[in-house]
Amino acid sequence: MFAWLVMMRSNIVSVLLGGFALALWPLATGSFGVDLVAKTMIYAIVALSLELLVGATGLVCFGQAAFFGLAGYAAVKLSPEGAAASLWWLLPVAMAVGAAYALFMGALSLRTRGVYFIMVTLAFAQMAYYVVHDTPLGGGTDGIYLYVKPVAAIGSTLLIDLDRPLALYYFVFGCLVAVFGFLALLGRSRFGRALAGIRVNEQRMRATGFSTYPYKLAAFVVSGAIAGLAGFLFAVKDGFVNPELLSWHLSGAVLIMIILGGIGHLRGAVIGAFAFALLQEFFKSETIFGGFAKHWLLGLGLAIIVSVALLPRGLIGAGSLLTHRLTRTPRVEA
């Protein structure tokens, strides 16, 4: 019991430390660093949304990019030309678009299981990709620009102007904190415990009196809304959307992030997103790798394979693995 309390406290401390570091980061770096970390925090939000499906509920979804990209497109398409949209309605609408596509995808894909489920979610995401890519609706391969970024104002007082990089950084940071806190509470709630029960033993959940399908569908919709939030932030940050936001590469990258960080932990999703970004920057760096830097995907791939082989429970499990190796005490399997 005592050890559990200490562990609990060290988890909270690590989350607080991480939060402080992100809050103070803009003081320590220039515009490149601010932009990179803002982008990584957005990926962390998508990773958290996927963690709700994969880690909490046991549903391996390979279509997260669809919610992300469609919400990004919605943000750009619904902004008035030449004037700033109001954040108050544009953000909820973009999230609703992500949630709506998740409802559609979930309602049909949740009737399948295992590998079929993974493939069906991928198929739905590819469907959205080709609609955006090949129809006049999405503006084709070149994508579309968002000329004036949305603002939040009460009356004539401007509260948040997302055109300013620092305002955007702290807005993204606030969103990440809110999503993390929301999912932490959700995980402890009756809803979250029911999702955990579905992950561990769905047959028993049904025998106990839970209609598991609506639970899984609700998890999908919540996940889609959160991924939609991230898509909105991404579109506003870059002022630009293109079909790549919906591509399966992104779905795969987010899946790799949570595997890298450690499935089953919210912190794992955030750590995984940062580790992924760090590895990417590292292998892309020409000062380190010279001409080989253009083959950065190869380096990234090898690093991920090595990491997963050495740390099967992800970076989050690295600490306990290390202490148990060093002290030679047997590891307790949960």
Add this chain to the structure above:
Amino acid sequence: MSALGVLLRATDVTRRFGGLVAVDRVSLELQRGTVHAVIGTNGAGKSTLINILSGELPASGGSVQLRGTDITRWTQARRARAGVGRSYQRTTIYPTFTVLENCRLAAQARHQRPWAWWADASACAVSVPAARDVAARAGLADVLDRPAGTLSHGQRRQLEIAMCLATAPEVLLLDEPLAGMGAEETERMLALLAELKAVHAIALVEHDMDAVFRIADRITVMVNGAVLASDTPDAVRRNPDVQAAYLGSQQ
């Protein structure tokens, strides 16, 4: 017998798997205050019958009624909420959760409220006391904080019953609750069943004949999916067909 006491009634329930008839026009009634044992050799269709009554498998024919309402087409989850609880022959618990959480999650089925996302489930005023109560009744009060996967076989069987009770069922469908249990554990389980009998209607599938004849008020004997005999224990014991088909081979 008064029809008022009948909680669950199966009429001509049939289940086919391709050409095989696993359950063949079986009818039975479960009354409050009685233990109705279902016995038969392996493959006689006992577990399939439990699966049909609990809604895990759809019936190919026949009907199931709960308190006079036709529930043949209800999902398993809906039947469970309406008061049909079951335990499994092969223990199906949540091995990574604590014993208390196993029971609490089962109790939560009657108090789901999934929209209250901010409320801590481990402080739930309904499911936590209910879970502690059923765990104590099943003899698990000392191991509440243990991961369920680390329990002994007998304790897992007790947990299986506790989780079934946590959903506050009126009808208990118990699939071999005594399987693999030691003498002492068997006695404790039989005492629990005797206690539960007062307010529940119990269907008991069991291989332990001594236990069955001690506790059952009524016994249905199944052979090849069909009912061979359904009567009081004494009558079943004297039934020549049963002796020839089933009991005889043991005596």
